[in-house]
Amino acid sequence: MINTIQYQAILDALEQILPFTAPADVCLSRLFREQKRLGARDRAVVAETVFGLLRHLPRLEWLAGPYAGARLWLLAYLSAIEKRNLKELAGIFNEEQLALARQWKATDWSVAPLHVRAGLPDWVVQALQGQGRDEESILRLGNAMLASAPLDLRVNLLKARRDAVLGALNDPGAELKAEPTPYSPWGVRMAGKPALNRHPLFLDGSIEVQDEGSQLLALLTGARRGQMVADFCAGAGGKTLAIGAMMQNTGRLYAFDISEKRLANLKPRLARSGLSNVQPQLLASEHDQKVKRLAGKMDAVLVDAPCSGLGTLRRNPDLKYRQSAQSVAELNAKQASILASAARLVKSGGRLVYATCSILQSENQAIVEALLATQPEFTLLDVRTLLAEERVALDLDGPLLQLTPEQHGTDGFFAAVLQRN
Numbered sequence: 001m002i003n004t005i006q007y008q009a010i011l012d013a014l015e016q017i018l019p020f021t022a023p024a025d026v027c028l029s030r031l032f033r034e035q036k037r038l039g040a041r042d043r044a045v046v047a048e049t050v051f052g053l054l055r056h057l058p059r060l061e062w063l064a065g066p067y068a069g070a071r072l073w074l075l076a077y078l079s080a081i082e083k084r085n086l087k088e089l090a091g092i093f094n095e096e097q098l099a100l101a102r103q104w105k106a107t108d109w110s111v112a113p114l115h116v117r118a119g120l121p122d123w124v125v126q127a128l129q130g131q132g133r134d135e136e137s138i139l140r141l142g143n144a145m146l147a148s149a150p151l152d153l154r155v156n157l158l159k160a161r162r163d164a165v166l167g168a169l170n171d172p173g174a175e176l177k178a179e180p181t182p183y184s185p186w187g188v189r190m191a192g193k194p195a196l197n198r199h200p201l202f203l204d205g206s207i208e209v210q211d212e213g214s215q216l217l218a219l220l221t222g223a224r225r226g227q228m229v230a231d232f233c234a235g236a237g238g239k240t241l242a243i244g245a246m247m248q249n250t251g252r253l254y255a256f257d258i259s260e261k262r263l264a265n266l267k268p269r270l271a272r273s274g275l276s277n278v279q280p281q282l283l284a285s286e287h288d289q290k291v292k293r294l295a296g297k298m299d300a301v302l303v304d305a306p307c308s309g310l311g312t313l314r315r316n317p318d319l320k321y322r323q324s325a326q327s328v329a330e331l332n333a334k335q336a337s338i339l340a341s342a343a344r345l346v347k348s349g350g351r352l353v354y355a356t357c358s359i360l361q362s363e364n365q366a367i368v369e370a371l372l373a374t375q376p377e378f379t380l381l382d383v384r385t386l387l388a389e390e391r392v393a394l395d396l397d398g399p400l401l402q403l404t405p406e407q408h409g410t411d412g413f414f415a416a417v418l419q420r421n
């Protein structure tokens with residue numbers, strides 16, 4: 001049951017989010033800071049409803065019209081998707097609106113176009129069809145992307161063992177439930193979404209929040225003690241921290257990025273992690289002199305490229321509207337340029353890992369194929385062999401890592417591993 005305070009806050013939030021000029025989670029945090037009268041329960045209802053609506057927006061647009069606006073889309077969401085009792089809605093919607101809700105409740109989705117049934121933008125469905133996905137597989141992927149993502153943690157092996165962390169988290173007094181993730185040797189999956197940012201294991205750096213798929217991308221660098229490694233698009237360092245722990249805090253790990261703000265966010269995480277082998281370095285661009293000076297010196301380079309993020313729709317459903325075919329084309333040019341530049345860092349025999357959280361081949365295979373075509377000194381390694389070496393049992397169809405929520409329970413990720421001969 002949504003009360004009038006929550007209802008008004010939902011509409012306020014949608015008003016800020018629906019122009020899609022800023023990420024939905026940023027808009028929502030700002031609203032919660034401004035509207036102090038909202039308690040924890042109100043905030044939970046508002047966030048759940050707003051994110052639910054954003055997940056299903058392609059369906060709501062089809063039902064209520066592309067310009068229906070926040071109020072009618074909310075009504076369509078509550079009636080057609082959530083199947084709320086109309087009596088419950090009577091307090092907040094008028095008679096005319098309730099008549100629409102009655103119709104929408106009985107929607108026959110089978111007559112809707114594929115992209116509506118899949119809950120995806122039409123241009124994404126067209127791209128997926130272009131890369132050989134049939135209707136059934138698009139529906140499976142789209143529907144898996146409509147769920148909310150689980151909360152995964154990575155255990156920092158410098159500070160704790162996974163079984164000890166599981167034991168502490170599952171302590172009956174703690175009211176938490178945790179289990180090992182199926183693939184990552186460091187992963188823990190929580191039941192529900194408990195806030196862990198004040199948990200002693202978080203504060204002492206034993207755990208970090210990180211999707212299991214992200215952990216596997218770091219694992220593919222094969223980083224070892226004493227090596228020279230670069231995380232080329234380190235951002236706030238999710239994968240940097242995992243790689244640093246793989247190197248057991250020895251050797252040297254460069255964390256490059258062009259965003260000062262993101263690198264600043266890496267600092268407190270580094271402090272908690274206990275790592276002292278990481279060197280954050282701000283780049284002006286992928287062609288920065290700092291990169292040139294390190295040419296041919298790295299045992300491994302990870303390029304976790306800026307991408308559409310379409311693999312993370314469970315967490316960021318607004319990306320369906322914040323990305324477009326044109327923005328992806330612009331990203332493709334950037335991705336190719338970053339990969340070509342980062343490739344120069346790799347020494348003979350060293351590894352180059354190209355990764356994204358996208359499900360589009362234009363951001364994934366196409367970028368890797370272009371590099372292989374222009375730089376024949378690189379060859380593609382088989383990810384299945386590399387994962388087996390790390391004792392990760394994961395069924396894959398080919399030499400590339402492609403993770404999807406419907407198959408693996410992770411976000412959508414891609415990785416290819418190349419070696420300089």
Ligand SMILES: C[S@@+](CC[C@H](N)C(=O)[O-])C[C@H]1O[C@@H](n2cnc3c(N)ncnc32)[C@H](O)[C@@H]1O
Binds near residue numbers: 240285304305307338
């Ligand atoms: C997918 S995010 C990285 C996420 C990060 N690796 C993690 O695990 O938390 C991509 C990053 O690439 C950075 N980036 C964008 N253009 C870049 C460039 N030309 N050179 C290096 N980094 C770049 C962005 O600032 C962003 O932090």
